[in-house]
Amino acid sequence: MRVGIFSDTHSNLEALTAVLNAFKSEGVDKLVCLGDTVGYGASPNECCDLVRGASAFTILGNHDAAVAGRMDYSYYYDAARQALDLHASMLTPDNMKWLQTLPYEVREGGPESPNGAPKDHVISFCHGSPINIEEFEYIFAPEQAARCLPEWDRLADVTFIGHSHLCKSFALRDDDVHEVVAQKFELRTGHKYIISVGSVGQPRDYDNRASYTVYDSDQRVFEFKRVAYDIDSAAQKIFSAKLERNFGNRLFIGV
Numbered sequence: 001m002r003v004g005i006f007s008d009t010h011s012n013l014e015a016l017t018a019v020l021n022a023f024k025s026e027g028v029d030k031l032v033c034l035g036d037t038v039g040y041g042a043s044p045n046e047c048c049d050l051v052r053g054a055s056a057f058t059i060l061g062n063h064d065a066a067v068a069g070r071m072d073y074s075y076y077y078d079a080a081r082q083a084l085d086l087h088a089s090m091l092t093p094d095n096m097k098w099l100q101t102l103p104y105e106v107r108e109g110g111p112e113s114p115n116g117a118p119k120d121h122v123i124s125f126c127h128g129s130p131i132n133i134e135e136f137e138y139i140f141a142p143e144q145a146a147r148c149l150p151e152w153d154r155l156a157d158v159t160f161i162g163h164s165h166l167c168k169s170f171a172l173r174d175d176d177v178h179e180v181v182a183q184k185f186e187l188r189t190g191h192k193y194i195i196s197v198g199s200v201g202q203p204r205d206y207d208n209r210a211s212y213t214v215y216d217s218d219q220r221v222f223e224f225k226r227v228a229y230d231i232d233s234a235a236q237k238i239f240s241a242k243l244e245r246n247f248g249n250r251l252f253i254g255v
Contacts, residue, residue: 002027005197006212007034007162009051011041012201015210016050018229019200026214034162034197035061035127040247041201042237044087048095060102061127061162062136068099079244086242104133107156123217124156128163138164145170145194146177158193165199167211167224184223195222208254
């Protein structure tokens with residue numbers, strides 16, 4: 001099965017539309033969203049509508065949880081908090097209810113897996129670290145991935161996350177972690193993997209193209225992908241809304 005995985009749209013309709021169109025040429029069997037559909041950008045309802053319609057399932061992100069009243073975000077910096085308040089006031093009842101019911105994690109695979117899921121390895125989908133999952137902890141460096149080693153037996157064979165807005169892959173053994181730097185690679189037997197899939201709507205690796213990924217669960221091959229989109233249109237919507245201008249400016253340079 002070819003699974004299209006994406007995350008952190010952050011209300012960027014132009015980027016999301018480009019990614020969904022790109023997936024159409026990838027021959028994927030299903031799409032999975034790892035959360036943070038809202039926050040920062042100017043099109044929260046439009047993005048929620050598209051993600052709800054396209055994804056087999058969507059994971060709860062921290063911005064989703066904040067907008068849905070499922071976490072305290074009073075400690076967020078002012079501009080981010082104001083964007084979340086604005087989005088909470090804008091969302092339709094259906095989209096708000098959807099955010100309020102999203103899961104923290106979905107696991108697939110193993111001997112009891114349903115039709116279409118891999119029988120011989122377990123896949124986890126969550127927004128941040130799979131440890132202390134409701135805390136939305138970041139994993140963007142080997143030392144952060146290493147914090148998962150004490151939970152080795154509980155880790156899935158491959159865990160897909162978002163949250164950092166970075167495209168990062170880590171291969172774990174029971175006593176070691178190393179970063180995988182390839183854009184496309186096969187998962188090796190004897191390792192477990194944590195893969196951060198980047199951001200659709202606010203990439204922060206100095207590549208301003210929208211991120212998306214494809215995982216072939218039969219071949220155990222994973223690939224990072226990028227697609228260009230109309231950044232100017234997305235930014236102009238932010239400039240015209242009651243949002244911090246830097247949320248638009250950063251789109252042009254990918255930070």
